[in-house]
Amino acid sequence: MESTMKEPPNKKIKIVNSDEVLVDRFCDPKKPQIVTFQDVSAAAYKIKGGIQKTPCLKSQMSSMFDMKIYFKKEFLQFTGSFKERGARYTLLMLTEEQKKAGVIAASAGNHALALSYHGQDLGVPVTVIMPVIAPLMKIQNCRKFGANVHVTGANLSESREQAMKMGQELGLLYINGYDHPHILAGQGTMGLEIVEQVPDLDACIIPVGGGGLIAGTALAIKNLRPHVTIIGVESEKCPSFSQAMKAGKPVFTATHSTLADGLAVPTVGVNAFATAKGLIDKMLIVQEENIALSILRLLELEKAVVEGAGATGLAAVVEGLVPELQGKKVVIAACGGNIDTTALGRVIERGLAVDGRLVRFVVTVSDRPGGIADLTKLMAGLGVSIKDIFHERAWIKSDIFSVQVKVVCETRDAEHSDELHQAIKAKYTHYTWGPGY
Numbered sequence: 001m002e003s004t005m006k007e008p009p010n011k012k013i014k015i016v017n018s019d020e021v022l023v024d025r026f027c028d029p030k031k032p033q034i035v036t037f038q039d040v041s042a043a044a045y046k047i048k049g050g051i052q053k054t055p056c057l058k059s060q061m062s063s064m065f066d067m068k069i070y071f072k073k074e075f076l077q078f079t080g081s082f083k084e085r086g087a088r089y090t091l092l093m094l095t096e097e098q099k100k101a102g103v104i105a106a107s108a109g110n111h112a113l114a115l116s117y118h119g120q121d122l123g124v125p126v127t128v129i130m131p132v133i134a135p136l137m138k139i140q141n142c143r144k145f146g147a148n149v150h151v152t153g154a155n156l157s158e159s160r161e162q163a164m165k166m167g168q169e170l171g172l173l174y175i176n177g178y179d180h181p182h183i184l185a186g187q188g189t190m191g192l193e194i195v196e197q198v199p200d201l202d203a204c205i206i207p208v209g210g211g212g213l214i215a216g217t218a219l220a221i222k223n224l225r226p227h228v229t230i231i232g233v234e235s236e237k238c239p240s241f242s243q244a245m246k247a248g249k250p251v252f253t254a255t256h257s258t259l260a261d262g263l264a265v266p267t268v269g270v271n272a273f274a275t276a277k278g279l280i281d282k283m284l285i286v287q288e289e290n291i292a293l294s295i296l297r298l299l300e301l302e303k304a305v306v307e308g309a310g311a312t313g314l315a316a317v318v319e320g321l322v323p324e325l326q327g328k329k330v331v332i333a334a335c336g337g338n339i340d341t342t343a344l345g346r347v348i349e350r351g352l353a354v355d356g357r358l359v360r361f362v363v364t365v366s367d368r369p370g371g372i373a374d375l376t377k378l379m380a381g382l383g384v385s386i387k388d389i390f391h392e393r394a395w396i397k398s399d400i401f402s403v404q405v406k407v408v409c410e411t412r413d414a415e416h417s418d419e420l421h422q423a424i425k426a427k428y429t430h431y432t433w434g435p436g437y
């Protein structure tokens, strides 16, 4: 099947400072391209064989949230994310000349990995510009997949500028990872698979960064199942698609450091927005702590390593933002699994704290022999495990025969933590419970 998308002519614009700023000719704000269902079908046909058809299975979490929850496990793609779908399709659609010359992209992670891997597989030279904040593991893996990697730019915008310039100098085609029309069509193939795997779904929850994934997926699902509710989710630290929906067009939205780094796109894609805006039923914004808790839930209950961006869909359920979906069949895109091991360790701790299973408190106990032992005995009696304990005398304001003890401990659950809280309250006069000391 042939693609219905047109290739726009090359274009450059001038702005102040006489710096030449290049405009990506495939993503022109003045002429957004709306991708069609035919484009998604063409992509599905073309990429078949080069991409995993990932499982979409019912989750144990269904009973926890009174919903029939299915996870579309895109973190099982070879490079750990759905980005491979769009990357492979875009590479396959290049002209022979473009294939020979190669492509260039700016990305801190998943798009770079996907393009590097499929570029190597299809014999297309790939150059990626990664910002200095890109995780080392992702930089190394792009090199491992044979890409020409340049680490430059304080953030993605700076890397992107570099990539556009270098692309123009070296004759490499620039590929926007969330807005090139072929990227959108490729990502849409996830939607086709979802409908095939869960034909009677009621809703689909999709994390949103630049908007490529939701645009393609919503297009596929709404065409085949118009009644299905499409819900987009962003982190509170980068709600750029929600802002675009309010403004009626992509607008710059400041982004802040987030666990969902893959979603931190300040201005969403023009084609993605034009394609998706009429297909999205609801956009939601979740708190960072619920993203951490969702990563933990996916690890413990789904045995799945999912990165922050990929866990954002579940976070909307965890946060209680979709009560209307109770009893419904809901597919959640678990769309990426590339999280650094060190970050994962920190996220687990944060998730345990949010879940009330990692607790800290400070309590004043007697400094006489046995004072601290009494405290630890009380905790041991309740089956609470101490992670850290620290005591100090010098700054304490009560009598000099007292000592202040700071404790971090692990409990079974929030109820168990409350049991400990009540026992401390009953035994000691001076104590502060929780994170606020």
Ligand SMILES: Cc1ncc(COP(=O)(O)O)c(C=O)c1O
Pocket (backbone or CB within 6 Å): 081, 110, 111, 177, 178, 207, 208, 209, 210, 211, 212, 213, 214, 262, 263, 265, 307, 309, 310, 335, 336, 337
């Ligand atoms: C794991 C993951 N999920 C979701 C997204 C969002 O995709 P899009 O930018 O197409 O909205 C990204 C983007 O990089 C991602 O890496």
